Amino acid sequence: MRWSHIGLNCRDQKQTEEFYRRWFGFTRARSVPIPDGEIVFLRQGDAYLELFPAGPGEGTPGQADGPSGPGAVRHLAFQTDDVDAFLARLGDEAEVTLGPLGFDDVICGWRTVWLRDPDGAIVEVSQGYTDQPDAAGEHGR
Known part of the structure; x- marks a missing residue:
């Protein structure tokens, strides 16, 4: 799968x-x-x-990082090398809904911004995310 x-x-x-x-x-x-x-x-x-x-009809508006109701896609997510450079390229075309926020307390260098696409879907763009070593532990077995 x-x-x-x-x-x-x-x-x-x-x-x-x-x-x-x-x-x-x-x-x-x-x-x-x-x-x-x-x-x-x-x-x-x-x-x-x-x-x-x-x-016909409109979707239910969500919070800044996407709708929170069951059955709804919260957001799409992409990785980039540099969130600020990405936002600079978008310029005025970026409708930022949240951030950019830094998550250095979790992963040094992890930075994320959320923006709205033309239909209102929330798109997350992050830099610096890495998986936690051995995060699966007993849950992945």
Whole structure:
């Protein structure tokens, strides 16, 4: 078993595709026609996003790092070498919802910012995260 993708409902699929293409390096891998439009598959390495046309109504607004209700995707997350340089490239196009915050008390150099994509999904961008040595311990066996 391996991770496959995250599906996003989009008010404007072209705008959402451009956002992930431009700022996160995704490219279009496929599109599939459906009765109310198309599903757009974006790929970046082994990560895929499926962009669906949004149905009627609006999603439930969430907190700064994403919705907290059960069944909702809280946020998408990406790693970068430098959060501040990434934010500088986005400039005024970044709608930061939280941070950047430093988590040096947990991992020296861990820094994270959360921002909103064109459809309101929260995207986390971090630098410096590392796994805890032997974190699986008894739980991973």
